[in-house]
Every structure is written in structure tokens, then in C-alpha cells.
Amino acid sequence: MTQRSRNTTALALGLGVAAAASLLTGCGGEQQPKQALKPLVIKEQTSTVTQGTGGFVVTWAGVISNPNRWYFGENIAATIVGRDAAGKEVVRMEQPLDAVPPAGSLKFTGQAMASSKPVDVKVAYKPAQWRRAGRIPSAFVPFPISASNTEKLGNGSYLVTGAVGNPYQKAATSLVVTALLRDRAGRLVGGASTYVDDVRAGSPRRFVLTVDSLNGTGPVAHADITARTWGSSGRPYEELAMSGALPPSTDRPKTPPFARDRGYQAMPVDRRP
Template sequence: MTYSTRTVTHGTLLVGAMALLLAAGCSGAEQRRQQVAELRPLTVKEQTSSVLKGDDGYVVNWAGVLVNANPWHFGEHVVATVVAKDARGNEVIRVEQPLDAVPPAGTLPFTGQVAVEDEPSAVSIQYRPARWHQAGRIVSAFRPFPVSGVLTDRKDDGSYLVTGYVGSPYALPVRSLAVTALLRDKEGRLLGGGSTFVDDVEAGEKRRFILQVKSVEDTRKIATAEVTARTWGSSSRPYEQLAFGGLAPMNTAKPTTPPFARDRGAPLPLTGENRQ
């Protein structure tokens, strides 16, 4: 009887422990589902499109800005579907454009362009909902990529040239960055834009970019070019790898002067003159 009682008691304890583990697992899964359900969807802050006559047909250009209001999650695998129809309502183009990951509490400026034979009369843009990925670092760890020396030039052929330099605040080298220029009029309205890529950006270096936009109907209306750079790819992995690698040191050059013979910060010895 003693052996049987101990067996039953031990088995009861095992069953109870397993029930607690299952309950904890279900509770954790439920919390994760609730957290995802509470995430706010990406919102379209602004977008625009244009159709211009080109050499071999028509050029359809679009630009927009998506906003991620969630402070702890990346929006991943977002796809923009661009549809253009002619005057009779026939679909002349349908393009699915994968967009880069939208950082936590951040924005995603993007542009796109395609050439078609038939003239479109209406262009619409729709977005596939994002998949959410919890960030491994706090928002302040994801530093922006500095853009400097931006110059613009209005060309005689109707195109608009944007050049400048992009750097990186991170210690690890950046394999590829997407550089986007949003073109605005003097009231701040979005007119269009263009994008390009810059590869192999090392810490402490600047790489030049050149952007030529040929899709704004009247470049004389352009007042500003808003240039940003971001990691390229539909997932957060490139950005997070850079953040985990840490920031580049502020000063990378070795000092050129000899060290002080005595540390200036050392306390003075107590003498008759300075003793109190």
C-alpha cells in the first residue's frame, strides 16, 4: 500500500506540473496573439502618381510615404499593387512592388516607375498588410543614415537631377542602402520622386549617389528634394544586424600630439598654499 500511495502521489504531481506548463504555454501564446491583434496597421501619410508621354509610350511614376505607429515592431513584407487603367476602364498595367521594412515608430518613403504602350488615364495604389516582427532593440538603437551635400539641377530635357552623399553611423559595413528623393513644391505637396542604391558603405565613409527623375511634368514647380536612406530588403534583418553591431566610434583617427606628461585631471597635492 505504501508503494502504491507514493506512486499515485508522484504521478499526480507530474500531471499537475504538466498542466501548469501547458497553461503557461497557452497563456504565452494568447498574449502574443493579443499583442499582434493590438498592433496598429500601417497608414498612408501621402501618395501621388503621374503619367507622362515618353519616347516609347508612357511613363507611370508613383511616390508615397507609409507610417508605422507601433514603437516596438517592424512592418515587414509590405507590397504595393499599382494598377493603371485607360479611358475605357481597361487595365493596362498591374505592378506588385515589394517595399522595404518599415522601422518601429518610423516612416517609409518609396517611389516606383514603369513604362507602358497604352496611355493610362487613372492610377491607383493599394497595399498588402504588413507582417509584424518585434524589434530586438529599442527605437533609439536604429539610427538614421546621414545624408549630406544634396544638390539639385533642372535639366533642359525635362529631367531633374539629385546628387549627394550618404554615410552610416554603424560599426559594421552596410552592404546596400536604398536612397529615395521625394520632390515637393513650395507648399510641400508631393510631386513625385525617384530611388537608387548605394553599396558597400563603410563606417566613417561617405558614398556618392546620383538620382535622375524624368517623371515630373513641370520641374519648375519643384522647390525641395527630401532625401532619405534606409536598409534595402523586405525584412528587418539588415537593420537589426547593424544595430546589434553597435555604433561607430565618434573619433577614428589616432591623436597626432604626444600624451601629457601628467594628467590634467589629477588632483593637486595638499600644500601650504592650497591647504584649507
Template sequence: MAAASLAGCGGDEPRREQALKPLVMKEQTSSVAQGTGGYVVTWAGVISNPNRWHFGENVAATVVGKDASGKEVVRMEQPLDAVPPAGSLKFTGQATAAAAPVDVKVSFRPARWRQAGRIPSAFVPFPITAPITEKLGNGSYLVTGAVGNPYQKAATSLVITALLRDKDGKLIGGASTYVDDVRAGSPRRFVLTVDSLSSGGPVARTDIAARTWGSSARPYEELAMSGAMPPSTVKPKTPPFTRDRGYQAMPVDSRP
């Protein structure tokens, strides 16, 4: 009976694993620009995790570029950060090719699943404040802003990714940068440059997201375990207005 019980437990494990839905590549784009050492291939994408209780770990993107004859001129495997439960991963990358690719495809290998140690609402997103996107004279775009930490524990390293979109919401480019030692109440400024776009634009919207760095869910879980900072309860220190600036007297009803 004990052997039968163990066999039954072992048989349940594959079913639980199969019940998990695979990651989905929701969007991808790429651009090619002439560089000093060849052609610079830049890509950006969004991977979605439909599983509410599991992180997708050890994910890697494979980027393949081919020239007009179908010959492979660039191939790169890019390790990606853990994809949070019921969330998405915005990522970007860059490589150099000797010849100009006319077709660039981004795929990824299946994730290894790890059950989250906290409920999904415990993984509070990192707030982005004061975002500015500015077009530079050379056609590139400068993206600046600040990232905060909503957790009690300091975030040792965060990845900031900016995705640029046209007026129709289509993804046309992106770039990433890193910030270190982000503490609660002390936002850190970030600056990044998007050098080329997959279309001429213009850029109508920029989506900016921050995430923990690393293929494992551990950094994000450690922050969640420390707990989120409570909402501010500090009373205003300035005196109230003598009269509400938004006040407007209603007209007197003179009907009989």
C-alpha cells in the same frame, strides 16, 4: 490546469497582434510620360508605421492605372523594404503601359509584424550630406549627394530615395537608386534622376532618405546590433585664432 494555461497563452496572442496598428499610406503621387515603348508611369509614396516596437515586413505595393474609359492598362505588384518601428518608408517605382492611364492608385497589402530586437533609438538613420537638386534642360531633375553609415558594421546595400516637393510641401515626384558597401567614415556618393513630375513644379524642396534593402528587418537589425559609431572626440589640430573673429567690444556705459 496545464491545458487551461496553454489555452490562455494562445488566446493572448491574437490580442497582441490586434493591438498593432496597421501601416498608413500618408502620401502618394504619380505621373505619366510618353516613352519609346509606350507610356512610362512613375509613382512615389510614403508609408508610415505607427508601432513603436515592431517592423512591418513583407509589404508589397499594388499599382493600378486605368484609362479614361475605366479600363485597366497597367498593374504591377512592387515588393517594398521593411518599414522601421515608429518610422516611415519612402518608396518610388516605374512601369510601362501601352495606353496612357488617367488614374493611377497605389495600395499595399498588410504587413507581417516582427518585434524589434533593439530599442527604437538604436536604429540610427543614415546621414545624407551635400545634397544638391538641379533642374536639367529636358525638364527632369538630377539629385546628388553622399550617404554615410553611422554603424560599426558595413552596410552591404542601401536604397536612396529622393522625394520632390513644391512650395506648399506637396509630393510631386521621386526616384530611387542603390549604393553598396557603405562603411563607417567613408560616405558613398549617389546620383539619381527624376524624369517626370505630377505637376509642373517648380521644385522647392527635396527629401532624401536611405534605408536597408530587403523586405526583412534583418539587415537593419544586424547593423543596430553592431552598435553605432561613437561621436568624434578628436581634438582640433589647428592652432586657435589669435583673436576671436566674432568678437565685438561693447560700448562703454557713460551714464552717471
């Protein structure tokens, strides 16, 4: 084979490969555009207005969820605006919210004072900024709540107590505990939040919070209590997940062993031919 024929053959092969690649691209082999991230979903929200010593107390509570499985929703803010009967704005507050974990939800509460009584309270939300998580969604184990109790105090107030644990090997420097109160129908009627610091694995920390301003909402049947990392960024939660979760059970039995074996019943032997 001459040099010219070799060059001709190489050129033909190159053109053939290019044509095949072009054909594959035309048949749907091109890169698909990235799927747009879905916005946060407002699942529930409620607000109450009660007379206080220095004016009117406006409280609110809500639940927002993150439909994106691989992304943190960060730098979120809620704007609360209350207007009186004449339509005049009597209270306005912007509340920074904590990050929403991938495929998770955020339960939050807030409170503000108004000089005159608002008859219309609206909550608007700033869109989230999205950041891809460094771990799979199942790595973000929830913080366990134990020994919870809800007690009615009077004047529309409820005392909520309990303990929050840490399922990770690394200590949680600061957690937000939120209690949402619901009536017998499961309807959200109010809530409150508190902070717990330095929660270490195997050492649950006690929390105490009071939910006020629930006059006229009916009896409370259930307290929905959750804990989360504090801050507009998901980094603290991600750092805990990177440290690794503890095994489901690491504690030794605390009860004495049985004095004797309880015995067992052996399965009959199958003697079929």
C-alpha cells in the same frame, strides 16, 4: 497539535490562499490581452503619366509610416493599377517594398510602362507582417545625408546628388537612397531611388539619381532625401543596430590650432555676506 489538526490547518491555509488569488483575479488581476498592432499608415502618395519613346511612363512615389514602436513591418507590397479613359486596365505591377522600422517611415518610388495612356492610377498596399525588434527604437539611427544638391535638367527632369554615410560600426552592404521632390507648398510631386553598396563608417558613398516625368508639376523647391537598408526584412537594419552606433564625433580636428589662446573672461567673484 495532532496530525489530524495539522492536516486541517494546512488545508485551511491552502483554501485561503486560493480564495485570495481568486479574489485578486476577480478584481482585475487577470492578464490583459495583448494590444492589437496598428496597420501601416499611408501618409502621402502621388503618380504622374508622361509620353515616352515606347509608350507611356507611369511613375509613383509615396510615404508610409509604422505606428508600432516595437515592431518591424515586413513583407509589404504595393499594387499599382492604371486604367485608360474607357476603364480598361493598361498597366498593373506589384512592387515589393522594403521593411519599415519600428516607429519609422518608408519613402519609396517606382516606375512602369503602359501601351496606352492611363487616366486613373491607383496604388493599393498588402498588409504588413509584424516582427518584434531586437533593439529599442532609438538604436535604429538614420543614415546621414550630406553634400546634397538638386539641379533642374529640363524636360521635367531633375538631377539629385549627394553622399550617404553609415553611423554604425558594421559596414552596410546595400542601401537604398530615395529622393522625394516637393513644391513650394511642401506637396509631393515625384521621386526616384538608387542603390549604394558597401557603405563603411567614416567613408560616405556618393549617389547620383535622376527624377523624370515631372512636366506640369510646377517648380521643385525641396528634395527630401533618405537612405534605408534594402530588403523586405528588417534583419539587415537590426544587425547594423546590434553592432552599435559610433559616437557622435570620432574624427580629430582637421584645422590647425590657434596661434595663441583667444583668452577668456572670468566670472566676477560673489562677495556677498
